[in-house]
Ligand SMILES: Nc1ncnc2c1ncn2[C@@H]1O[C@H](COP(=O)(O)OP(=O)(O)OP(=O)(O)O)[C@@H](O)[C@H]1O
């Protein structure tokens with residue numbers, strides 16, 4: 001953690017309502033986002049992502065704790081005094097203004113000279129490739145185009161931090177993929193710190209420098225996409241990011257013992273073992289750590305097959321096995337096979 | 352086009368006419384008819400005891416701005432008439448502005464309540480419509496007059512020594528008209544504000560607008576159709592107001608409506624009365640024209656930059 005993070009949250013709490021109806025939207029959230037970082041807040045609906053974003057923007061005041069921007073405490077500043085801009089989920093474009101006027105709005109409000117407003121507005125519209133639509137009303141644009149206007153409008157005043165609340169959720173899949181690439185390009189080109197909210201884990205994994213996983217108002221883990229995926233710290237993160245198999249284990253000599261008696265090696269600490277489906281492979285029955293299992297179901301996915309397995313103690317697992325060129329794994333429903341874990345793949349996690 | 356299609360089209364056109372027939376009949380007899388009679392009267396000769404005599408004359412129209420000297424028959428500018436016109440326009444404009452000043456926060460307040468509270472507030476706003484206008488106007492007179500509510504209260508509290516003269520002046524007319532026409536401003540404003548996307552406030556605030564700039568650059572331009580509709584709904588009837596200036600303004604603060612009534616009553620100058628009515632109609636039409644143009648400009652946009 002450097003001295004001057006772009007955004008810092010210090011033990012932030014947010015409670016809506018009072019008494020029996022109080023909603024604890026954020027509980028003791030501490031976070032530090034670096035300059036120029038593409039940071040994603042990821043979590044299920046209602047976990048407090050929007051609330052945290054609104055606290056950073058200044059639309060809500062924290063019930064406790066502090067928000068710092070660029071090392072400066074802004075907890076008491078209103079949104080129009082914070083060097084932060086927001087791209088709203090619903091875009092919130094001004095319907096009475098043209099594309100150009102929307103993009104230039106912030107600069108005009110700041111009272112910048114006209115030449116500067118015009119120049120920067122042109123530049124921003126070029127950045128999001130909307131020059132040809134500059135004089136249209138925003139109602140005459142498609143969803144993707146409106147999205148670009150919202151981006152250009154928020155980037156025009158050159159904020160220190162850009163906040164994006166599920167900006168892509170209203171777009172169809174193809175457009176969403178395009179915009180993901182586009183957003184990443186914009187972030188690299190402008191060097192502005194992006195704080196991006198999503199509940200789509202794939203989006204988070206492909207775009208972010210770091211991800212903060214949230215659940216029920218608490219920050220569960222902050223790490224790079226790779227670490228989040230390979231080394232989740234708890235059951236929630238392991239389950240939420242990708243698919244995983246969770247098996248109870250007990251410490252034993254030479255490793256950890258599964259319910260069926262097999263002893264395997266694993267990193268981390270905790271009493272639950274997490275193993276990703278693609279890190280389970282068919283093994284020779286005599287190999288060390290081989291686990292006997294019965295195939296209860298087989299589901300084909302084109303490039304691979306999902307084998308639903310039942311272990312000796314009744315525990316269940318799913319293994320994702322690559323299909324050989326012939327397209328036949330030789331597995332059959334009801335047959336007994338042996339599997340093992342890719343070395344180093346199994347992780348122990350806490351609750 | 353096939354035969355069947357053709358027939359269907361004819362039938363639907365015929366049905367359209369049939370359906371609109373009652374409305375058309377009503378318009379012709381109830382609106383266009385009296386209007387034509389008014390136009391005709393304004394060009395006739397005035398009768399000695401009211402009414403009109405057959406024959407063509409410009410006197411009614413000339414009488415709007417000029418009066419004829421009783422002795423030598425020369426024309427002079429009738430400054431008293433001009434004063435009445437100007438007072439009518441001035442009081443109507445002021446009423447519109449005052450009503451907007453009170454109506455906008457009211458409409459905003461109602462539109463931002465939850466749906467149930469909204470219905471109750473709207474209901475409360477329309478309650479004055481349930482009572483007769485004359486009764487309500489007299490009630491305001493009761494409050495304002497020398498021995499009225501306000502004066503009694505102020506005297507009792509020792510704030511004033513002698514009662515204030517609040518009745519029978521332009522101020523009293525303004526108070527009365529503002530009270531009567533407030534709902535006509537609040538309802539269209541409410542309709543416009545209800546459609547307003549409150550997220551835009553946050554967006555503008557986020558993009559460095561001060562609270563005043565949010566109002567000026569975002570709220571007012573977007574709810575402009577409501578502002579214009581409300582202003583027209585208040586301005587037009589204010590201009591022709593009759594009861595309020597009569598009861599609260601006394602005889603000295605006449606407006607066009609009272610002036611017209613005078614011509615058909617004591618004045619016994621029906622052609623002038625008819626010509627005055629037509630003049631009022633023209634002023635209102637100009638106001639409406641302005642309204643339509645303003646709306647179109649809003650729709651085409653570009654005005655703001
Ligand atoms: N203004 C408010 N008043 C009361 N409760 C609120 C308010 N705003 C949010 N909440 C509550 O706070 C919790 C967190 O809400 P938040 O909008 O931050 O969730 P989110 O993670 O953004 O969810 P989603 O993915 O659905 O947008 C929810 O339980 C929500 O009901």
Ligand SMILES: [Mg+2]
Nearest residue numbers: 049050051165
């Ligand atoms: Mg949200």
